[in-house]
Amino acid sequence: MMIADQNLVKKMNKRRLLQEVIHHSPISRANLSKTTGLNKSTVSAQIQELVDEKFIFEIGQGQSSGGRRPVMLMFNKQAGYAIGVDIGVGDMIVLLTDLDGSIVSEHYFDLNQSSPDETIELLLKTIQQVIDKMPGSPYGLIGIGICVPGLVNRSEQIVLTPNSHWDNIELKKIVEDAFQVPVTIENEANAGAYGENIYGAAKAYNNFIYVSVSTGIGLGLVLDNELYKGIHGFSGEMGHMTIDFNGPKCNCGNRGCWELYASEKAFRQSLPAAWNDAEIEARYKQNDVELFTALENFGHYLGIGLVNITNTFDPEAIILRNPLIESNPFVLNAVKNTLSSRMNIRFEAECAFLPSSLGKNAPALGACSMMIGRFINGLTT
Numbered sequence: 001m002m003i004a005d006q007n008l009v010k011k012m013n014k015r016r017l018l019q020e021v022i023h024h025s026p027i028s029r030a031n032l033s034k035t036t037g038l039n040k041s042t043v044s045a046q047i048q049e050l051v052d053e054k055f056i057f058e059i060g061q062g063q064s065s066g067g068r069r070p071v072m073l074m075f076n077k078q079a080g081y082a083i084g085v086d087i088g089v090g091d092m093i094v095l096l097t098d099l100d101g102s103i104v105s106e107h108y109f110d111l112n113q114s115s116p117d118e119t120i121e122l123l124l125k126t127i128q129q130v131i132d133k134m135p136g137s138p139y140g141l142i143g144i145g146i147c148v149p150g151l152v153n154r155s156e157q158i159v160l161t162p163n164s165h166w167d168n169i170e171l172k173k174i175v176e177d178a179f180q181v182p183v184t185i186e187n188e189a190n191a192g193a194y195g196e197n198i199y200g201a202a203k204a205y206n207n208f209i210y211v212s213v214s215t216g217i218g219l220g221l222v223l224d225n226e227l228y229k230g231i232h233g234f235s236g237e238m239g240h241m242t243i244d245f246n247g248p249k250c251n252c253g254n255r256g257c258w259e260l261y262a263s264e265k266a267f268r269q270s271l272p273a274a275w276n277d278a279e280i281e282a283r284y285k286q287n288d289v290e291l292f293t294a295l296e297n298f299g300h301y302l303g304i305g306l307v308n309i310t311n312t313f314d315p316e317a318i319i320l321r322n323p324l325i326e327s328n329p330f331v332l333n334a335v336k337n338t339l340s341s342r343m344n345i346r347f348e349a350e351c352a353f354l355p356s357s358l359g360k361n362a363p364a365l366g367a368c369s370m371m372i373g374r375f376i377n378g379l380t381t
Contacts, residue, residue: 145364148188193220195368
């Protein structure tokens with residue numbers, strides 16, 4: 001028992017030191033001893049192990065504070081690489097990142113109503129191409145994170161995707177069998193929230209909500225700095241809350257769902273069918289009245305749902321992920337106007353409403369970050 005306890009303490013200390021180097025490098029052994037409270041001999045021994053294992057490296061001497069100049073330590077972010085995949089309703093994003101989340105390569109595909117079988121074939125082919133061109137590293141590919149817009153249970157099985165046809169497909173097993181590395185399957189909004197929390201607009205917040213607005217609407221909830229998934233892993237399906245009791249039927253089986261009024265799909269359906277992206281952009285520059293009315297309605301309906309969400313969760317911030325919101329401040333202003341007219345002024349003033357800073361890459365980056373976190377934690381367990 002004594003040996004087991006000593007090994008556990010050693011692993012915990014090693015993990016703590018590695019995390020300090022990751023978040024505060026360049027840093028010296030002396031400063032690691034101060035920040036962690038560990039004695040110098042423990043720091044020296046554990047750091048040497050991490051150097052030998054290629055997770056950190058020495059970069060030379062830092063500034064002296066009165067004695068010998070300290071040797072500075074850096075995290076080796078090229079020790080391995082992660083792949084993140086976002087499979088949307090009509091597109092797919094595949095990213096390769098280093099262990100610091102920096103994008104090494106990126107691939108974007110229009111799925112054009114592709115079937116799941118066709119998409120899986122494209123996915124496997126693309127991942128293999130990414131691996132073939134991946135830079136050399138001590139640990140190679142450390143994992144693949146994949147996210148989809150729908151219900152993913154705690155066993156990482158895709159249960160329901162209301163706007164596509166990925167129900168009950170064993171995607172995790174398919175990809176694990178193909179590449180023999182750890183794979184995780186996650187809800188797209190949860191992955192986006194994770195990405196914004198680690199790398200993006202939500203870095204400063206412990207309690208926030210990430211709202212993904214595309215063909216449907218999904219939410220990622222971060223409460224007390226932890227991703228909240230619910231008992232079965234299905235939390236965040238707020239796009240299917242009812243905002244019109246007598247509204248049209250939704251693909252989920254409910255009626256009057258929020259996403260029938262406030263999704264990007266709903267916005268585009270409110271426009272003339274002939275208006276493509278180029279036409280919309282041109283009319284935006286021309287201050288077209290019909291377009292701006294549609295954008296205002298889009299922001300208004302988004303605001304209706306956000307009032308309910310803000311009153312329910314009382315978050316520090318709400319991060320909105322949608323290209324129209326990120327590129328057109330008019331939409332975010334319309335959202336805020338609806339909130340101002342329907343909420344207690346104190347709530348509105350104390351909750352930040354921000355566009356995503358990672359944009360379309362947020363979910364795939366979040367999926368990468370999940371795999372990186374598991375890899376780093378697994379080194380010392």
